[in-house]
Amino acid sequence: MKQLNTTTELADSWYTNAERKAAHYLALLQEELGHQSYRDTLLADFRLWEKELIKPSAWQSALSLAGRKPDYKDYGKFLRWQRLTGGLDDYLERSVTYMYMRDLGKDLASPSTQRRIEKLVAFLKQHLIPSSDSSNDSKGIPDHMSLAGIYRWAQREGVELAVIWAINKLRRVSDRIPPEMNAEHAVRKLIKIMIGVVLHVMDDMDDHIPPAERSRRLDQGIRLGYSYGLTYPFIDDLMDSGVLDDAEKSQYARMIRHTLLHGSVPDVKNWTGNNAGLIQYVHGELREAFETIRKHQNPESLPIFYEQSYVFFQSQDIDRDKSPKVTNYTNEELLLPIIIKSASSRLIVRSVIGAQEDEAFDQRTFYYGLYNQLADDFADMYDDLAAGAVTPYTYYWNNHRERPDLLNPFELYWAVVAHLIHRVYRSQPTARKVILERAIGGIKRFKQKVGVDTYQSFMRVFAVGDASFDNMLERLIQKADRVDFFDKLLREQMVSTLRSNREQKERFSDTVKGLREEINALLPLQAQGGSEILGEFLTDAANYSLEGSGKRLRPIVAWVMCVEEYGLSPSSIAPLIRSLEYMHTASLIFDDLPTQDNASSRRGKPTLHLVHNSATAELTGLFLIQKAIEEQSSLTGFSPKSVLQLIQYSSSKAADMCRGQEMDLRTRGQALTLEELNILCYYKTGIAFEASLLMPAILAGADEKEIQALKKYAYHAGIAFQIKDDLLDAEGNVAMLGKPVGQDESNSSSTFVTLFGKDGATKTMWEHFCFASEALNELPRDSAFLAHLLHYLIQRQS
Numbered sequence: 001m002k003q004l005n006t007t008t009e010l011a012d013s014w015y016t017n018a019e020r021k022a023a024h025y026l027a028l029l030q031e032e033l034g035h036q037s038y039r040d041t042l043l044a045d046f047r048l049w050e051k052e053l054i055k056p057s058a059w060q061s062a063l064s065l066a067g068r069k070p071d072y073k074d075y076g077k078f079l080r081w082q083r084l085t086g087g088l089d090d091y092l093e094r095s096v097t098y099m100y101m102r103d104l105g106k107d108l109a110s111p112s113t114q115r116r117i118e119k120l121v122a123f124l125k126q127h128l129i130p131s132s133d134s135s136n137d138s139k140g141i142p143d144h145m146s147l148a149g150i151y152r153w154a155q156r157e158g159v160e161l162a163v164i165w166a167i168n169k170l171r172r173v174s175d176r177i178p179p180e181m182n183a184e185h186a187v188r189k190l191i192k193i194m195i196g197v198v199l200h201v202m203d204d205m206d207d208h209i210p211p212a213e214r215s216r217r218l219d220q221g222i223r224l225g226y227s228y229g230l231t232y233p234f235i236d237d238l239m240d241s242g243v244l245d246d247a248e249k250s251q252y253a254r255m256i257r258h259t260l261l262h263g264s265v266p267d268v269k270n271w272t273g274n275n276a277g278l279i280q281y282v283h284g285e286l287r288e289a290f291e292t293i294r295k296h297q298n299p300e301s302l303p304i305f306y307e308q309s310y311v312f313f314q315s316q317d318i319d320r321d322k323s324p325k326v327t328n329y330t331n332e333e334l335l336l337p338i339i340i341k342s343a344s345s346r347l348i349v350r351s352v353i354g355a356q357e358d359e360a361f362d363q364r365t366f367y368y369g370l371y372n373q374l375a376d377d378f379a380d381m382y383d384d385l386a387a388g389a390v391t392p393y394t395y396y397w398n399n400h401r402e403r404p405d406l407l408n409p410f411e412l413y414w415a416v417v418a419h420l421i422h423r424v425y426r427s428q429p430t431a432r433k434v435i436l437e438r439a440i441g442g443i444k445r446f447k448q449k450v451g452v453d454t455y456q457s458f459m460r461v462f463a464v465g466d467a468s469f470d471n472m473l474e475r476l477i478q479k480a481d482r483v484d485f486f487d488k489l490l491r492e493q494m495v496s497t498l499r500s501n502r503e504q505k506e507r508f509s510d511t512v513k514g515l516r517e518e519i520n521a522l523l524p525l526q527a528q529g530g531s532e533i534l535g536e537f538l539t540d541a542a543n544y545s546l547e548g549s550g551k552r553l554r555p556i557v558a559w560v561m562c563v564e565e566y567g568l569s570p571s572s573i574a575p576l577i578r579s580l581e582y583m584h585t586a587s588l589i590f591d592d593l594p595t596q597d598n599a600s601s602r603r604g605k606p607t608l609h610l611v612h613n614s615a616t617a618e619l620t621g622l623f624l625i626q627k628a629i630e631e632q633s634s635l636t637g638f639s640p641k642s643v644l645q646l647i648q649y650s651s652s653k654a655a656d657m658c659r660g661q662e663m664d665l666r667t668r669g670q671a672l673t674l675e676e677l678n679i680l681c682y683y684k685t686g687i688a689f690e691a692s693l694l695m696p697a698i699l700a701g702a703d704e705k706e707i708q709a710l711k712k713y714a715y716h717a718g719i720a721f722q723i724k725d726d727l728l729d730a731e732g733n734v735a736m737l738g739k740p741v742g743q744d745e746s747n748s749s750s751t752f753v754t755l756f757g758k759d760g761a762t763k764t765m766w767e768h769f770c771f772a773s774e775a776l777n778e779l780p781r782d783s784a785f786l787a788h789l790l791h792y793l794i795q796r797q798s
Contacts, residue, residue: 022339038418095486105365148773158215184498186233193229227289248273305351312344322390342369410462441483508788548603566700579631586624660684672750686718709778716772723765726751
């Protein structure tokens with residue numbers, strides 16, 4: 001008990017110290033509000049900044065040529081408009097400058113900071129700004145936000161495994177976010193924190209650092225960024241949501257406090273409540289995250305991390321506990337927790353990466369936090385009022401008539417602005433420009449969001465009350481046009497991309513599930529009739545092999561290509577669908593034979609040669625191949641030339657698959673080169689993918705350019721699929737796969753895992769994923785299905 005009291009007292013002292021610092025800051029601001037000196041100071045700043053709003057005549061000409069300013073949510077159009085009007089450099093410079101102020105806490109007057117800003121602006125122009133012919137951007141997905149684009153960056157930096165790890169983690173987090181929470185915004189915040197941590201890591205490295213050390217630090221930064229960022233969806237958002245009941249929230253808060261005070265994560269075996277399954281997952285992720293952060297901490301910085309994390313959590317908890325029904329909160333009770341939490345959230349980042357203490361950084365970051373928090377609360381005020389949330393704005397809105405002692409948070413915000421510009425950043429012109437542009441831009445966006453009438457009703461309550469100040473502010477809001485920031489654009493694009501990916505993923509899953517059921521109904525062979533002596537033995541054997549838990553990927557892909565991409569009727573292409581699955585099933589029967597892979601199970605049940613015998617299995621495979629050709633020859637409604645071309649192509653590829661299997665048998669026990677392994681994969685796996693894409697294209701009369709793009713996609717998708725199979729065989733389980741694991745090892749087969757190891761094989765799989773993704777950009781249309789098929793191929797567990 002004595003140790004507990006000591007620990008509790010230590011925690012209390014941490015928070016008391018933070019509260020004392022916050023109270024001092026609030027007192028400074030109240031003094032500014034009391035004698036209203038901030039107003040004259042800001043009016044002078046406003047006038048200086050207003051002069052910069054006057055556009056040169058060249059800009060006026062460029063604006064008329066570029067047309068109307070597009071919605072800033074349209075990533076590609078908005079950035080191209082900035083370039084056409086000559087405003088791109090200024091737009092990126094103020095955006096990056098703001099990032100260095102907000103996320104990195106830098107002194108903007110420092111020559112070193114200016115050089116770094118210029119360098120990052122150049123990087124953004126090169127890598128994140130779409131060119132006029134950006135194919136991916138024309139389809140609404142900026143290259144750098146696609147998985148292929150992110151992985152290409154990882155390759156340049158030598159951090160492929162960290163990025164693959166993070167992508168897999170983010171996918172699982174997104175899948176486990178409860179419906180009551182906003183999955184896109186939760187993941188967006190997590191990614192934002194990861195980017196912020198990586199920015200800190202990059203900023204701490206100079207240009208002369210060896211590449212290997214740069215990669216090591218970035219790898220560590222990505223993992224630490226995820227580990228710290230995970231606290232937002234799984235602590236902050238989860239506690240704010242209605243997912244946990246009051247008793248569960250209390251249990252959860254105790255667990256967090258214990259972790260930060262004692263340095264170890266307690267078990268949750270005795271969790272009581274309706275969300276035990278969710279908490280078990282969250283607990284496991286947070287425990288891993290906590291251990292990751294602790295492992296990478298210097299012994300000197302670990303106590304700082306614990307202190308700042310506890311103070312952050314405690315301030316959030318106090319702020320979260322406020323009720324709109326309580327009408328007697330003091331200004332200190334309302335404002336001190338948000339001063340503390342808004343500062344702590346950024347101060348923690350430096351301790352997470354184990355950076356050296358920097359008193360100047362701490363001061364700038366501490367004073368900046370309230371500026372950002374009050375701006376965010378103003379932007380969310382309309383939604384917060386509807387949700388019954390307590391913020392300085394909602395509380396003032398609901399209680400200002402009865403509580404004349406309450407500080408007007410909008411007026412407080414401008415006192416913070418003046419304090420930042422003149423006391424923290426010492427009247428630096430760059431700081432003044434960026435801070436005012438951000439402030440005016442935020443109000444302008446809020447006005448556009450809620451509409452003029454609602455905005456005016458809010459401002460009747462929150463206006464400062466000084467006619468000169470209020471009128472000048474409104475004039476600037478009306479006049480300011482170029483007050484957009486890149487991080488806001490990225491945020492909107494990120495949320496849009498995450499939402500679109502989720503919707504397309506759901507559509508993909510629904511399509512696959514629905515088509516699988518339809519295709520399963522198409523497949524059974526009917527009794528042949530005729531002689532009773534012959535019987536239906538082969539038909540029954542074929543149907544046995546066709547049944548089971550087959551993925552039906554090839555016929556599903558062919559159906560989507562025929563019907564959704566080329567507009568062919570479902571009934572007309574049914575023979576093609578059957579033929580693809582008949583040929584694929586025949587190849588599996590042959591692969592499973594004792595003379596080949598000698599497999600004991602397939603599609604979750606015993607292989608055909610074990611149910612009957614090898615001779616029956618061989619005959620059934622031949623029988624299915626003939627049935628496939630029969631189906632193809634019955635395609636009606638297409639030109640005879642197209643059908644003949646399709647049969648010729650199909651026969652040729654079936655022969656090539658035989659060559660691939662022969663090569664596999666002949667080379668067992670041999671160490672294959674990468675070139676040999678690629679050839680083997682294409683002939684064994686890639687051909688089947690190619691057929692499911694090209695046979696519909698042949699029927700639809702696609703041109704040669706499209707055929708070549710589909711071949712390229714199929715080649716790389718097929719190899720990626722095979723590598724995933726190799727990985728699953730090396731580490732999977734029978735229940736998930738529906739077939740034995742460890743077959744490759746027992747057959748002494750060369751695989752990508754035996755050639756490169758698991759990590760190397762994973763990176764090679766992602767390389768082919770990128771090539772296949774890039775091939776999709778060459779197609780004349782946007783195929784969301786093929787894009788998500790690629791995601792499925794590398795993320796599947798069976």
